[in-house]
Each structure stands twice: as C-alpha cells, then as structure tokens.
C-alpha cells in the first residue's frame with residue numbers, strides 16, 4: 001500500500017471547498033466553531049452561524065462522494081447555564097429540510113469526572129455528551145466489521161449454546177418475537193452502539209483550546225472511509241483528524257483559517273508515524289480509550 005498523503009490549506013473553509021472538485025473526498029469528520037462561544041479563533045452569533053453552516057453543509061454534500069459520509073461534532077450549550085440554546089436542534093432540522101440525510105445521531109460520552117464551573121457551582125449536571133451527527137446517503141459505504149464491539153457474557157453464552165436454540169422463537173422483553181438461533185449467531189463481535197466513550201481530548205502536543213480526542217475520527221474513519229480513501233476536515237484546528245487519517249492509511253485534506261493552527265496541524269500530522277495504530281486488546285493511552293480495528297491496513 002502506498003504511503004498516504006496530506007495537505008493542510010490555510011483559509012476559509014467555504015472558499016476553499018468551493019474550489020475542490022465535486023466527489024473528491026470519501027469522508028469528512030469535523031468539529032466546527034460553536035456559536036456564541038468566545039474563542040481565540042473568533043465568535044459567531046446563532047443568527048450568523050446557522051446560514052454559515054448551511055453553506056458548509058452544501059459544500060460538504062458536493063465534495064463528498066455519493067457513497068461518502070460527513071460527520072459533524074457539535075455539543076449543545078446553554079445561556080444562562082440553566083437554559084439550553086436552540087442552535088444544535090435548528091442545525092439538524094435545517095440540514096434535514098435541505099435534503100441532508102441523517103443516518104444516525106451518534107454520541108461522544110465523556111468519561112472523566114470533573115468539577116466544572118457554572119454547572120457544578122449551581123448544583124446542575126455536567127454536559128458530558130456531545131453529538132456526532134452522521135450524514136450520508138442511505139446506501140453509503142460502511143464497514144461495520146471494523147468497529148464491532150466485544151460480546152457481553154450473556155451473548156457469549158447464547159452463541160456457545162446456539163445449537164440448542166435452533167429455530168426457536170423467543171419473545172423479547174419488548175414483545176417482539178426473535179429467532180434465537182439467528183440472534184445467537186457469531187458475527188465476530190457485537191453490533192456497534194451509536195456512541196463512543198472517551199475522556200476529553202488529551203493531546204499534549206496541541207496548543208489549541210478545543211481539540212477532540214483521537215477516538216472520534218478513528219471510529220468514523222474505520223467505519224465509513226474505505227482504506228486508501230481521502231478524509232476532509234474543513235475545521236482542522238490542531239490536525240487531530242489528519243493525524244488519525246494518516247495512521248489509518250487514508251489521505252487527508254484539511255482547511256484551517258488560523259495560520260498558526262494550520263502550521264501546528266502540519267507539524268502534528270507529519271509526525272503521525274510516532275503515534276502507532278492500536279489493535280484490539282491493546283491498551284489505549286489514558287483518555288483515548290477506543291475501539292479496535294482488525295481490518296485496518298498496516
């Protein structure tokens with residue numbers, strides 16, 4: 001297999017994507033700036049953000065192949081901290097109204113307990129779940145085997161005793177009837193959930209205020225980008241998506257508005273060989289717990 005290639009372009013993602021050929025990437029994984037949050041990379045009001053993201057989505061649909069997927073990571077926020085802002089729901093509904101097919105709403109569950117300002121002080125609940133919205137054609141490319149989960153004890157027992165259940169119908173707690181022999185078939189792993197569990201990002205080599213953990217792009221890439229394909233991140237930040245794409249044997253195109261962050265991304269992605277791929281059963285670094293890949297090219 002040839003060495004994957006990467007490119008990080010400094011500029012506005014809408015402008016840059018307009019210049020990319022239609023159907024030129026297999027998969028997009030990105031975390032855009034959120035509205036109403038002051039960051040070093042700027043602030044947008046909700047009223048500005050929704051049409052801006054509408055155009056980002058239109059460009060993504062154009063540059064991603066018809067068989068491809070585009071994943072958007074956003075997290076609901078509040079103001080004041082007892083009142084949710086409505087923009088994430090509006091974004092989802094606007095996107096669906098514009099013809100983007102939402103295959104699944106997936107979730108990133110953060111597992112590191114912490115005292116948080118605001119919510120903690122007011123006796124509230126910590127926001128520990130972010131959305132990972134999977135948009136694609138219903139017939140999109142997907143490689144479920146790459147992200148199968150380990151079986152539970154009870155599932156393993158059913159599989160071991162499968163012969164006993166041959167053709168037996170079981171009424172599930174839901175009231176639905178299921179053929180147990182089919183249900184207890186060994187498929188090499190359990191059907192993946194629509195959530196992944198990972199601590200908040202711990203990327204010590206990234207001086208950036210809003211990175212996501214490698215586990216997010218790793219899961220999406222293994223699942224929905226064919227080996228050797230090309231991954232796009234229009235909001236590249238410190239380059240986490242690009243780093244993982246290279247490690248997973250995929251090419252990468254990134255766009256980043258801030259020149260310093262773009263340089264950081266180039267530096268991090270170029271060092272991808274120092275971050276070895278993880279296989280099933282290997283311990284992940286603290287904070288980067290993840291799934292496994294058996295079919296990922298070496």
Ligand SMILES: C[S@@+](CC[C@H](N)C(=O)[O-])C[C@H]1O[C@@H](n2cnc3c(N)ncnc32)[C@H](O)[C@@H]1O
Pocket residue numbers: 011012013014030031032033041206208210211212213234235236237238239240241255256257258261
């Ligand atoms: C939430 S961060 C992405 C972090 C990234 N996932 C990582 O792990 O490092 C969003 C990034 O989008 C960049 N950005 C904001 N507006 C942009 C635009 N119009 N075009 C391209 N990049 C933009 C910001 O500078 C910021 O680095």
